[in-house]
Amino acid sequence: MATIRDVARVSGYSIATVSRVLNGYDNVSPETRKKVLKVVKELNYKRSDSMKGSSYKVVGVLVPDLFGYYYGIIAESIKEVLIKSHIEMFLSTFRNSIEKEKEALEEFFGRKVDGIIVCTTYDDEDSLEKFVTTGIPVVALDRDQSELKIDIITIENYNSTLKIAQYLYNMGHKRVVHVEGPLRIYSARERKKAFQDFAQKNKDFEVIFIPGGFDAQSGYTSIKQYLKKNGKDFTAAFFVNDWVALGGLKALREAGYSCPEDVSVVGFDDAPFAKYLHPSLTTICQPMYEMGLNAGKLIVEKLEGKKESRVKRRIILPTEIVVRDSVKKI
Amino acid sequence: MATIRDVARVSGYSIATVSRVLNGYDNVSPETRKKVLKVVKELNYKRSDSMKGSSYKVVGVLVPDLFGYYYGIIAESIKEVLIKSHIEMFLSTFRNSIEKEKEALEEFFGRKVDGIIVCTTYDDEDSLEKFVTTGIPVVALDRDQSELKIDIITIENYNSTLKIAQYLYNMGHKRVVHVEGPLRIYSARERKKAFQDFAQKNKDFEVIFIPGGFDAQSGYTSIKQYLKKNGKDFTAAFFVNDWVALGGLKALREAGYSCPEDVSVVGFDDAPFAKYLHPSLTTICQPMYEMGLNAGKLIVEKLEGKKESRVKRRIILPTEIVVRDSVKKI
Known part of the structure; x- marks a missing residue:
């Protein structure tokens, strides 16, 4: 395995300079950085052991x-996979703050x-780049795409929502409310877009979009305010x-x-309380x-240097509608 | 601050021996261990920096x-406190397995x-002792008591449940089901005991105890099976x-x-979905x-060596009944 000495030797820079690049310090010229990172990639250099x-x-x-x-x-579920390979998980949260997200990374x-493994992060390409260029594998969950060489795991947000729209349509609902999630989040945008597209295609299907969030209180407030202003002028709601x-x-x-x-009423997730x-x-x-299991597996494969881990992978997991009692045919 | 050298010097043992004691190895006589740990305590020795x-x-x-x-x-909430003092959280879970609990510790x-900070752990006094004797502060949440010098944070499990029993009694309920939690857990035992004691004191109040767990499925199964066997011979249920x-x-x-x-029906917690x-x-x-906030504060005080952190503390947080719509007067 390549050491920092090898990177210094091959690139022609000092260990101190290589170290400055690997630690993301600013006092390195862009040109030097580029050359060093090129060698880092070529030698597949990885920084040595994590925690004392x-x-x-x-x-x-x-x-x-x-x-x-x-x-x-x-x-x-991530932990379940990691533990089998004797890899530990260091879990952190960022409370939807871009600043804290950066700090955590x-x-x-x-x-x-x-x-x-990053979940539902945003505006983080700069932060993630450091990992990618220094050979630290990155798996992103619940994310659309990336310019970087990272693996992505997501679900069929768009197609799932189309299925819901079609289901409601088939059940006779032609005027439907959609309480949106926070639109800076990819999954929320995809779900909105699917409903928009479905309505565009089916002229006798109308959607009323109401801004919302990801928690119960936001759903409560959104509907309460809408009803107060407009009355109940819809037959179904997709949250x-x-x-x-x-x-x-x-x-x-x-x-x-x-x-x-x-x-x-139709929701999304199949939360533990839904049934x-x-x-x-x-x-x-x-x-x-x-x-979580897939994210764990991908990162383990990368850490174990498996062949298939060298490409940029994208896994889209299937979903299905769970039909219960909250939708009526009209 | 005392070093391992100081402990060796004062105790009269070699650094290697002190190290064996501090690392919990077996190849040390009980007598030696005792003497070394005495000095560790006297000198308030703490192991140096955590992670590389x-x-x-x-x-x-x-x-x-x-x-x-x-x-x-x-x-x-623990993290919220720690972060303010620039202390990091390393979160781990043990899935109610005694073995995994030991491994994590x-x-x-x-x-x-x-x-x-340990929450709802059990059978762990041996594992925790190592921390206490090596001067690493321990705070336990959701725990009854300990032989060790650790801080404990809990809630009024017993008194809260007495309040519920009294409330149901006042509302006219005289035959009540209690779906128990796993009785190896202290809080579940306390809640059961309070109902038992209340029934003992009030002869016209009868409790039917049904074994359960801590998840929705266990509540569903417990009640389903009970009804199948006995019919509905109660007017209220406390879960x-x-x-x-x-x-x-x-x-x-x-x-x-x-x-x-x-x-x-009465529950316990005020879960985010309850209202x-x-x-x-x-x-x-x-x-x-x-x-969580209290646990964070206690551990921060200990790490900052505040005077009040030297005693064994026990904080019992108050609770209150949140009266909503699931109980009827009869």
């Missing part, structure tokens, strides 16, 4: 937060983790996830509307556990 | 899992973390937490019983966020 006091490799996992079920399930880099649907259902009830008698609700929630099953 | 590549201190946080909301919320010890209540509510509905018309359910769930609000 253990010979285990460490993978940094960055998720937005652990308040709901979504990232907790993903983290647990800096921290991973500073700690010399052996690989990273960006099951938390938001949970809040929306409460707002509908408080305004005197029953589900599915007055309004049909226990009253009525039980029709939703898209998002394979959170499989997402 | 960072000058930050690190606190290991061990929770059962991240599947629900409970430990995710606690972990997030070994791992923390091996990584030389500066402090640990060990809100997940279990969620499952129980579904089983009741499937058997044709409405809440609160036929059966009143959105239909009917909204009467429950005990467990201050998860405050539990």
Whole structure:
């Protein structure tokens, strides 16, 4: 395995200069940086051991937060894979703050983790580039694309949502509310776009878009405000996830509307609570556990230097509609 | 600050021997161990820096899992405190396995973390002792007591449950089901005991105890099986937490019983979904966020060597009943 000495020797720079490049310091000319990184790539140089006091490799996992079920399930499943290969997980959260996201990635880099898995991060290409160019493997979950050589795991956001639109359409719903997620997030944008496109194609299908968030309170507020202003001028509602649907259902009830008698409701995720609700929630099953397992496997393959890990991979996991009691044919 | 050299000098043993003791190796006589640890305590010796590549201190946080909301919320709030003191969190889970619990604690010890916070762990006094005797501060959450000099944060499990029993009694319920949690867990035992004691004191109050777990499925199965065997011979049900209540509510509905018309239901936690359910769930609000904040503060105080951190502390956080729509007066 190439050492920092090898990189210095082959590139013709001093170890100190190579070190400055690898640590991402500014006091290096762009030209020098480029030459050094070229050699780093050629020699497949990897920075040596991660954390003191253990010979285990460490993978940094960055998720937005652990308040709901979504990232907790993903983290647990990643860990399940890593532990089998005696790799440890260093889990961090950034609470949807771009600044904290950057800090967390800096921290991973500073700690010399052996690989990273990032979930639902954004505006981070600059931060991630450092890992890629220094040979630290990166797997991104719940992300559209990247200019970088990283692996991406996502689900069929667009197609799943088309399926929902088609399902509601087939059940006779022609005027449907969509409570959106935060549109800076790729999955929320994809879901909105699918509904837009479906409505464009089917002229007798109309969608009312309402801004929302990813939590129950935002679903509650969105529906409550909409009803106050416009009354119930729709027969079905599609929520960006099951938390938001949970809040929306409460707002509908408080305004005197029953589900599915007055309004049909569809969520997204198949949250652990979805099947226990009253009525039980029709939703898209998002394979959170499989997402984590796949992310874990990809990073392990990269760390073990498997052949197939040298290409930029993109895995799109399938989803399916789970039909329960919250949608009525009209 | 005392070094390992100081411990060797004062105790009269070699550095190698002191090191064997501090690393918990077996090839040291009990007498030697005792003498060395005495000096370790006297000199307030602490093992030096935690992880390579960072000058930050690190606190290991061990929770059962991240599947629900409970430990995710606690972990997030712990992190919130640590980050302000530039201390990092190394989060690990043990999935309710005693073996994995031990492994995770070994791992923390091996990584030389500066402090640990353990949540709902069990059978771990041996593992924790190593930290305590080597001067690494320990805070335990959701735990009854300890022989060791560790800080404990818990809630009023017993008194909260007495309040629920009294509330149901006042609402006219005299025959009540209690779906228990796993009784190896202290909080589940306390909640059961409170109901038992209340029934003992109030002869016209009868409790039917049904074994359960901590998840929705266990609540569903427990109630389904009970109803099949005995029919609905109770007017109210108290579930060990809100997940279990969620499952129980579904089983009741499937058997044709409405809440609160036929059966009143009370949960525990005030889960993020509780207020959105239909009917909204009467429950005990467990201050998860405050539990994490307190745990974070205690460990920070210890790491900063504050005077008050030298005693064994026990903080019991108050709870309150959140009255919603799932209990009816009869």
